[in-house]
Amino acid sequence: MLELHQGPLEVSAILSRWYESQKSFNYGAYIPFVGTVREEGGIEALSFDIYEPILQRWFEAWQARAAQQGAIVMMAHSIGDVPVHGSSYISAVFSPQRKVALSLIASFVEDFKAQAPIWKYDVIGGQRVYARARSTPIVGSGLLGGGA
Numbered sequence: 001m002l003e004l005h006q007g008p009l010e011v012s013a014i015l016s017r018w019y020e021s022q023k024s025f026n027y028g029a030y031i032p033f034v035g036t037v038r039e040e041g042g043i044e045a046l047s048f049d050i051y052e053p054i055l056q057r058w059f060e061a062w063q064a065r066a067a068q069q070g071a072i073v074m075m076a077h078s079i080g081d082v083p084v085h086g087s088s089y090i091s092a093v094f095s096p097q098r099k100v101a102l103s104l105i106a107s108f109v110e111d112f113k114a115q116a117p118i119w120k121y122d123v124i125g126g127q128r129v130y131a132r133a134r135s136t137p138i139v140g141s142g143l144l145g146g147g148a
Helices: 011-025 052-067 098-115
Strands: 002-006 029-036 045-050 072-083 087-095 118-124 127-130
Touching: 002 052, 011 029, 011 072, 011 087, 029 098, 052 072, 052 098, 072 098, 087 098
Parallel strands: 002 072
Antiparallel strands: 029 087, 045 072, 045 118, 072 087, 118 127
16 A cells, blocks of 8 residues: 655554555554654745656565565555655564564565655745755666666
8 A cells, every 4th residue: 555645644544544454454563654844944844746656666566575475555645745754654564474574564664665756855944945855766777876
């Protein structure tokens, strides 16, 4: 399950909905990760643009990887502005065993940061400024990325 939302994520509602949707499938572990916008460098918010077709393919590949271990992954991300202390990213793994879930969530979050086609901007003084210093080039993305 991949969800995209305008603005900040409603963390409690999303996590509760995911739990309720999976609780009868006999998973032994549910490991969520919630990313929160930190107050730093004078930002008021972060703002996000997403290229959905590539994100969907990336996510489907992760679903297949998780399924090989009897697990599933879920993810929600914001589009647009998310104020300081709001959440822009939630992911979770449901798995029969905790070790699988713990390993998958760590790998999923790190791969998301490195590969997901999401562009981050700082919002300072009401203006969007590309957060180049905190962004990771996507391999194969040409001029905007780290090359081929």
